[in-house]
Amino acid sequence: MATNDNVLISVRDLKKYYKKGTIRALDGISTDINKGDVMAIIGPSGSGKSTFLRSLNLLEEPTGGEIYFDGVDITKKRVRDANGKMVKMDIDLHRQKMGMVFQHFNLFPHKTILENMTIAPVKVKHVPQAEAEEKARTLLDRVGLKGREDSYPIQLSGGQKQRVAIVRALAMEPEVMLFDEPTSALDPEMVGEVLDVMKELANEGMTMVCVTHEMGFAREVGNRVLFLADGKLVEEGSPEQIFDDPKSYRLKDFLSKVL
Amino acid sequence: MNSFIQLSNFPIVFKYWKLFLQGTLVTILLALCTVVIGFVLALLLALMRMSDIRPFRRLGLDKEGHMKEDGAGLAVSKFNPLSFLATAYVEILRSTPVIVQVFIIYYGVFGLIKLPAFTMFGFIKFDRFFPGVVALGMNSGAYLCEIIRSGIQSVDGGQTEAARSLGMSSGQNFRYIILPQAIKNILPAIANEFVVIIKESAITYTIGVQDIMSAVNAVKGATFIITEPLLVATAIYFCLCFPTSKLIAHFERRMSRGDKR
Numbered sequence: 001m002a003t004n005d006n007v008l009i010s011v012r013d014l015k016k017y018y019k020k021g022t023i024r025a026l027d028g029i030s031t032d033i034n035k036g037d038v039m040a041i042i043g044p045s046g047s048g049k050s051t052f053l054r055s056l057n058l059l060e061e062p063t064g065g066e067i068y069f070d071g072v073d074i075t076k077k078r079v080r081d082a083n084g085k086m087v088k089m090d091i092d093l094h095r096q097k098m099g100m101v102f103q104h105f106n107l108f109p110h111k112t113i114l115e116n117m118t119i120a121p122v123k124v125k126h127v128p129q130a131e132a133e134e135k136a137r138t139l140l141d142r143v144g145l146k147g148r149e150d151s152y153p154i155q156l157s158g159g160q161k162q163r164v165a166i167v168r169a170l171a172m173e174p175e176v177m178l179f180d181e182p183t184s185a186l187d188p189e190m191v192g193e194v195l196d197v198m199k200e201l202a203n204e205g206m207t208m209v210c211v212t213h214e215m216g217f218a219r220e221v222g223n224r225v226l227f228l229a230d231g232k233l234v235e236e237g238s239p240e241q242i243f244d245d246p247k248s249y250r251l252k253d254f255l256s257k258v259l
Numbered sequence: 260m261n262s263f264i265q266l267s268n269f270p271i272v273f274k275y276w277k278l279f280l281q282g283t284l285v286t287i288l289l290a291l292c293t294v295v296i297g298f299v300l301a302l303l304l305a306l307m308r309m310s311d312i313r314p315f316r317r318l319g320l321d322k323e324g325h326m327k328e329d330g331a332g333l334a335v336s337k338f339n340p341l342s343f344l345a346t347a348y349v350e351i352l353r354s355t356p357v358i359v360q361v362f363i364i365y366y367g368v369f370g371l372i373k374l375p376a377f378t379m380f381g382f383i384k385f386d387r388f389f390p391g392v393v394a395l396g397m398n399s400g401a402y403l404c405e406i407i408r409s410g411i412q413s414v415d416g417g418q419t420e421a422a423r424s425l426g427m428s429s430g431q432n433f434r435y436i437i438l439p440q441a442i443k444n445i446l447p448a449i450a451n452e453f454v455v456i457i458k459e460s461a462i463t464y465t466i467g468v469q470d471i472m473s474a475v476n477a478v479k480g481a482t483f484i485i486t487e488p489l490l491v492a493t494a495i496y497f498c499l500c501f502p503t504s505k506l507i508a509h510f511e512r513r514m515s516r517g518d519k520r
Contacts, residue, residue: 057424059420059423059424077320092423092426092427092428093426095423095424095425095426096425096426098424099424099425100420100421100424100425102417102420102421104417106415106417106418106420106421107421108418108421108422108436109440110439110440110443119425119435120422120425120426120427123427123431123435124425124426124427124431125426165421168425169424169425172425172426178424
């Protein structure tokens with residue numbers, strides 16, 4: 001299905017209905033996410049931004065539509081493998097390649113920072129413990145948290161926790177990073193440190209999809225912006241198109257409220 | 260004149276101290292075995308109740324493999340036989356008296372299965388003790404199941420989302436992320452169940468387990484003194500249960516300390 005080699009995730013007519021279709025959180029969304037894209041998803045609350053993002057790694061099971069990741073439709077229970085045989089779709093395998101960062105960090109409170117970062121590489125990808133630890137230390141150093149390896153999440157500030165959450169996902173060497181309002185639960189003075197890490201990541205060429213309320217970030221770092229309202233993709237374009245030349249009434253109205 | 264308590268009776272009762280000592284040991288051993296059996300059974304039941312084994316799952320999917328939105332097929336596809344069995348077990352055991360369950364196990368089940376009649380440590384009759392442990396264990400398993408289930412469900416849903424988003428399977432998520440946090444939540448409740456079982460185990464004297472209550476009965480039969488041996492039993496039960504529950508409360512406070520999130 002993914003005809004263009006550059007397309008990493010292809011979403012086709014994605015639907016998520018509740019209560020027999022009376023509530024439509026996602027009402028037929030189609031878009032392509034290319035390698036190296038930094039896609040910002042904006043929209044009023046309840047517009048389906050988070051549902052869309054969470055559908056991409058199937059934390060939310062869609063009611064209809066297709067999501068092609070690496071050419072495989074991950075919304076299907078069974079898929080055709082390389083040899084044309086029908087096999088069970090292994091979502092865990094695909095999730096390894098999609099890092100996710102949550103609004104409320106979701107660090108494992110019973111594990112140290114280092115354990116938080118090494119458990120998935122060691123248990124899922126079977127990376128040797130020493131190697132995983134070395135990588136974790138390098139990553140922690142990169143986000144300015146050297147020396148906090150043996151702390152527990154509870155001992156860190158919100159901004160520090162979110163930076164750990166980002167490098168925890170990076171430790172799995174994902175192909176794409178999904179951010180679900182990563183700065184919404186932070187105190188204002190800590191937003192900057194998290195956005196800086198995300199900017200750096202974008203500059204390194206990481207493919208990123210960010211649901212965000214930080215319009216400045218969307219404009220400065222994003223190369224594409226999606227505007228969602230009522231579960232529909234209302235406008236899509238470059239940050240300049242979206243912020244300087246909004247077409248639809250909904251987007252104009254939204255921007256007048258947040259900018 | 261007969262007063263409520265006659266101090267002169269106590270020396271007579273104390274002559275049977277060995278019976279009370281053995282009864283105390285039996286009660287403690289009974290409670291320990293029960294908690295272990297109960298916990299293993301409860302963990303199994305809790306896993307059954309939370310399992311996602313649905314043999315008719317495919318009836319709930321449409322041709323494209325998506326979940327149907329309604330219809331009889333969807334209802335059937337949600338049927339989970341393991342969960343149904345576990346729920347039925349828990350509800351039946353929790354809605355009937357313990358003494359009925361103990362009698363059914365002793366007279367019913369072990370009336371058919373003949374147990375070897377030997378004594379452990381010289382004073383515990385195995386063919387009485389074992390049915391008692393099984394009956395109490397089955398009963399506390401039902402209660403502990405709900406404790407374990409709520410402990411597991413009290414772990415924040417974001418933990419599972421984080422683990423699964425890192426590519427962990429549901430089994431790995433349960434083992435490395437959910438269970439360690441759940442056990443910390445439910446340890447005090449399990450210890451409390453231990454105290455409850457110490458008290459509840461008194462009922463097993465009705466099937467001839469020689470616990471503290473059975474010692475009371477023996478003394479009563481030999482001396483026709485009733486109140487004083489009961490007071491001795493009261494003191495023993497209190498000395499077992501009160502310090503234990505205080506100890507649990509102490510550890511509970513200490514464990515909940517570095518736990519504010």
